[in-house]
Amino acid sequence: MASSIPALAQSSAADVPWTGxxxxxxxxxxxxxxxxxxxxxxxxxxxxxxxxxxxxxxxxxxxxxxxxxxxxxxxxxxxxxxxxxxxxxxxxxxxxxxxxxxxxxxxxxxxxxxxxxxxxxxxxxxxxxxxxxxxxxxxxxxxxxxxxxxxxxxxxxxxxxxxxxxxxxxxxxxxxxxxxxxxxxxxxxxxxxxxxxxxxxxxxxxxxxxxxxxxxxxxxxxxxxxxxxxxxxxxxxxxxxxxxxxxxxxxxxxxxxxxxxxxxxxxxxxxxxxxxxxxxxxxxxxxxxxxxxxxxxxxxxxxxxxxxxxxxxxxxxxxxxxxxxxxxxxxxxxxxxxxxxxxxxxxxxxxxxxxxxxxxxxxxxxxxxxxxxxxxxxxxxxxxRLLPAVTKPQVCGQLLTGEGLLRGETLSSCDGRFTFSLGQDGNLTLADGDTQLWASGTAGSSAAEVVLQDDGRLVQYDVKGNVLWQSDSSSHPGAVAFLQNDGNLVIYSNNQPVWASNTCCH
Missing domain, CATH: 3.40.50.1110 (SGNH hydrolase)
Structure with missing residues (x-):
């Protein structure tokens, strides 16, 4: 069925890329x-x-x-x-x-x-x-x-x-x-x-x-x-x-x-x-x-x-x-x-x-x-898909390979005091209640997810698959990330820490 379509402005956003x-x-x-x-x-x-x-x-x-x-x-x-x-x-x-x-x-x-x-x-x-x-x-x-x-x-x-x-x-x-x-x-x-x-x-x-x-x-x-x-x-x-x-x-x-x-x-x-x-x-x-x-x-x-x-x-x-x-x-x-x-x-x-x-x-x-x-x-x-598949965490305070957060989601420590969140503003943060202890510094970005990859890195991606932030913990397959009850986020490989947010002792 034919329908009338209103005229549009003859310009388009220059920052939106072309796709075939x-x-x-x-x-x-x-x-x-x-x-x-x-x-x-x-x-x-x-x-x-x-x-x-x-x-x-x-x-x-x-x-x-x-x-x-x-x-x-x-x-x-x-x-x-x-x-x-x-x-x-x-x-x-x-x-x-x-x-x-x-x-x-x-x-x-x-x-x-x-x-x-x-x-x-x-x-x-x-x-x-x-x-x-x-x-x-x-x-x-x-x-x-x-x-x-x-x-x-x-x-x-x-x-x-x-x-x-x-x-x-x-x-x-x-x-x-x-x-x-x-x-x-x-x-x-x-x-x-x-x-x-x-x-x-x-x-x-x-x-x-x-x-x-x-x-x-x-x-x-x-x-x-x-x-x-x-x-x-x-x-x-x-x-x-x-x-x-x-x-x-x-x-x-x-x-x-x-x-x-x-x-x-x-x-x-x-x-x-x-x-x-x-x-x-x-x-x-x-x-x-x-x-x-x-x-x-x-x-x-x-x-x-x-x-x-x-x-x-x-x-x-x-x-x-x-x-x-x-x-x-x-x-x-x-x-x-x-x-x-x-x-x-x-x-x-x-x-x-x-x-x-x-x-x-x-x-x-x-x-x-x-x-x-x-x-x-x-x-x-x-x-x-430009972005790796993300599985929701199954246990409090823990991320296994392939687990992570989508925008707006939070992982809590097992004692409930600390949160690791990918906020709606695109910033990845670790907080003690309302007090921010650590952040990726990516507020205002198009952050889509953070995931623990199979090489041991915790990686934050935007909607286009670009890396916004990553932990310095590569070459550690099978690593596990823990949001500990002391407020520290630590990635362990073979029971040894390979990266930490250095926010412990709260």
Whole structure:
């Protein structure tokens, strides 16, 4: 049902970082170009925000690209937008921009209440003739609407038709970012056709990254999910997009707010060709990408490979390499920060080389929508948290490994006289009644928790996972913290004190 949305101030808080809410992998689309036309494209968000910006790409264009204007609005249905939601984007304060060949641009901030798990319409007006084979993303599984003239600000896109150039595709539009102070980052799903959702239905957003976005919302986790899958992609060679190892830095590590990357199914295409490379070649690529991610402070989640026995290209040799790669990923020295066990989630327990029949899309290579949901369900959400999980203390005056306090919580000494609290003002304090004995000095911060970690440190984190304060007690696994009846907070390892607040003898 359409509804009117009030206009918003055309500015946003500069101190709120950008986080990606939607993205596609850029390549070429196979179209014949455009001329004096408006393209209205629909994107399905993962998280919401109070401001948005778009990324436009001419990375693979053969000549400079003139953009006449860009409109961002909330979609109603089909090509129609919600009246009153339309916003005109600018680029350095100008509505028109020429994007050089091989370049990308970001718009200025556009004040718009973007919903989570909602549809946003981005309309691009192209005033002149553009070159064929536009930069974009073919096989988008989402209708695109094209109309003559400059009509991006219209509600109904007069004269528009769906998929009339080269089928369902995105043209020039490769990303939508939002500002949301609650966002803890974005996770990039990096892969090939399984990540791209090739066996799912169009216009229903049932790719596994969409399913993951819904899981995160249900878990009250404000994490953007960015789909960087491209059908046919592989690690080693250009063809269906640039080779995975070539595009990884741009498509994964340069996304707004990226904190995690899940590397999914590129290796399947490199294996399922009748003459697979040896496992050592794949392992070298994984180690290369893991090193790049860690250098960028991005966590790397390794995905085991979905089965493909039953395809014409399957061989026992390929299956052997698949098994070797799984063993590598699960080994302690792989460098993987977590495992997404797609193989276990989708394979038949009676024959792990094949899909569970209920998950097979019919070609023994791709999972159907139920299989895609199983992949999303296999992602360990606890690995997409910036903050360690905290367990409430079970005993008075004591913190064991993994136990701690959330903002507003207190640990009391067993005699009830002393309190160790993470206050609503963000300060971590130790007090004797109303008398403060010790403090972390973090009042006014966005402190979220304090936890005794498995290395023996007591660590205070803010909402973004930054360390605000920590005890000097590392390298003491199994340590225990005691709020003693003398007013001293002491961390013991093997019954020896390794850190204290030095507030004893009260």
């Amino acid at each position: 809410t939607w993205a596609v992998t850029p390549w070429t689309t196979g179209d014949a170009g455009f001329n004096n036309q408006t393209i209205r494209q629909i994107v399905y968000t993962s998280i919401g925000g109070s401001a948005a910006r778009v990324r436009l790409s001419n990375l693979f264009g053969s000549e400079p690209l003139l953009i006449g204007n860009v409109h961002i609005a909330l979609r109603d249905r089909d090509a129609r937008i919600i009246p009153g939601s339309d916003r005109l984007a600018t680029f350095g304060g100008q509505t028109a921009i020429t994007i050089p060949r091989g370049a990308e641009v970001l718009s200025d901030a556009v004040a718009l209440d973007v919903p989570a798990l909602g549809n946003v319409a981005v309309s691009i007006y192209l005033p002149g003739r553009t070159a064929n084979n536009s930069t974009g993303h073919a096989g988008s599984l989402q209708d695109v609407y094209i109309a003559p003239g400059d009509v991006g600000g219209s509600v109904d896109l007069p004269g528009g038709s769906a998929n009339s150039v080269s089928g369902q595709a995105y043209y020039f539009l490769t990303g939508l970012d939002v500002q949301n102070p609650a966002a803890t980052g974005a996770v990039v799903a990096f892969g090939a056709s399984i990540t791209d959702g090739i066996a799912s239905r169009g216009n229903v957003n049932r790719r596994w990254p969409n399913d993951l976005a819904r899981r995160l919302q249900q878990a009250n986790m404000t994490v953007g999910v960015l789909n960087q899958g491209i059908s046919g992609n592989n690690f080693f060679y250009d063809g269906a997009g640039q080779a995975g190892r070539t595009r990884f830095n741009r498509d994964a590590l340069q996304q707004a707010g990226v904190k995690w990357v899940i590397v999914s199914d590129d290796a399947v295409n490199s294996l399922n060709n009748g003459n697979p490379p040896p496992a050592a070649d794949f392992i070298a690529v994984y180690k290369e990408l893991i090193a790049q991610a860690h250098q960028a402070n991005v966590k790397f989640l390794c995905s085991t490979l979905t089965p493909f026995h039953g395809t014409p290209q399957w061989t026992p040799a390929a299956e052997n390499v698949r098994a070797q790669l799984e063993a590598f990923m699960k080994s302690p020295d792989s460098g993987c920060d977590a495992i997404v066990d797609q193989a276990l989630a989708t394979s038949d327990p009676a024959d792990r080389t094949r899909y569970l029949p209920a998950f097979n899309a019919g070609d023994s290579l791709h999972p159907n929508e139920e299989g895609l949901q199983a992949i999303a369900d296999a992602v360990p959400l606890n690995k997409l």
